[in-house]
Amino acid sequence: MKITITGVSGFVGTNLSAFLSDQGNEVLPVSMREDGWEKILDRQADALIHLAGKAHDTAHVTSEEEYYKINTELTKILFNEFLESDIRDFFYFSSVKAAADTVTGILDEKQRPDPQTAYGKSKRLAEEYLLSQQLPAGKRLFIIRPCMIHGPGNKGNLNLLYKVVSRSIPWPLAAYENSRSFLTIDNLNFLVWQMMQKEVPSGVYHFADDQPVATNKLVKLIGEATGKPVKLWNIPQKLISFAAQSGDFLALPLTTERLKKLTESYVVSNAKIKKVLGIEHLPVAAEDGLLKTLKSFN
Template sequence: MKIIITGGTGFVGNNLQNYLTATYEIETMSVRYEHDQQFDIKADIVIHLAGKAHDLKKVSKPKDYYEANFELTKQLFDAFIVSEASIFIFMSTVKAVADEVKGILSEDEIPDPKTHYGIAKQQAEQYILNKEVPEGKRVYILRPCMIHGPGNKGNLNLLYQLVAKGLPWPLGDFKNKRSFLSIENLCFVIKELLENSAIPSGVYQVSDDLPLSTNQLIQLLGTSLNKKSNIWNISSSLVKGVAKLGDYLHFPLNSERLQKLTENYVVSNRKIVTAMGKPLPIQSEEGLLKTFQSFKK
């Protein structure tokens, strides 16, 4: 069977190609939005990974998100509908549902994204869900949480550098929990979707089984570096006060950065695990340790 993967040169795309190449014929497609363009899909499966990621530096224009994440997805999905392809997988994000989570996020949550990134992804989801799909085709929308793995350092590398340099983690008084997603678990889920026709079309969140606190991450980093983790339990109210001052005095720590470092964002993966009927291959801590070990190279 032949698979077309958009965004094949990215972190997820590279890993997915390596994961599937022994079983499937893979063709990568470089795509970007152009007005009135039409795609001619000649494959059995379309995995749409391409899009514009969340811009932490806040220099992107809103139009960039809507063209790359919504309009482009519409064009590809329309092409899939009239093609001979039987499976379409769209890589969305949990940020298409919520920027902040109280409790545990499930697929039943009413979407209320706040950023242009999340709103554009949610618009793409709604377009796909509202489109009539011919019988015999399967369509999956995946909402991954923070993806990590060897070769993708991202925000986790900042914590790694802190522990590697022997610096203390000063936010130990905050008791947050976050869900993460090992790239190996994501690839496993996608392969199951391709091969198990009993998994119904729909929206599925993807995460590792257990959420971890930032304090646990610091401890895991210490384990991977063979160093004792240094966690300071400075009063959270004092830290919040310093962060508020940072909003005005331009300290390295401000309210927005503190929120990102200490927020809760727990995602349920029960729906996809139940649909697959088998467990994920990598446990949360095992996957993170693999990622941390790769930082040494």
């Protein structure tokens, strides 16, 4: 197959393009930062995977306008090019944040989207536009909502937690029990390739590993990856909450927002995509994928 990928220089793009090439496909990178990218877009390709976008900025530096310009408007332009081409499949990599910033229970595709941040809203607006367009016969539209993606070479939030725990600093939030979904890059690659080869209907699909992982378990996996003992402190939640509230005013490392991010549950269902592909389990178990990523930080 001939597969065009935008955002190929990013973490997902680098890994996915290498994986698809290993399967015997011809990968055609397109940089949307360059003027005239429309002229080099191969309109005879089999698939177009749109990864390029403005990532969620947890430091709150990015302006709201930039999110909408890149994540929404640029996606509209690319999709219009797709509609006028002979390309069969369009993969838009959105985010679970386009559906919900906080999750009660398990997040699936049936839940009504209610994004709260400019990042999530910009992704959701792009989704709405794509879903509102009439697809010509023979074309497929896949809106992919991945949860937190990780893998060797990824320097995201996992690396920050790794630095803390690997220095033998006690984990003070062990009193909180939560579950979070992750997505190893190996499972992402597998799912995309399977979707290209099978008769999958157009629609929205959540990508996540099969099992959610508790943060306390993740801390223990970091200990296993580093070969160092970890210390879990069960400090009463009331004390932790008081310290976080104090941090809001005294510029301490722990604030109420950070406490929420570190202790909240965010579980994502991958049942829909597995059902349409006819598979029971993804190739890499959640904990195995996390351990592989964590060991790469050494």
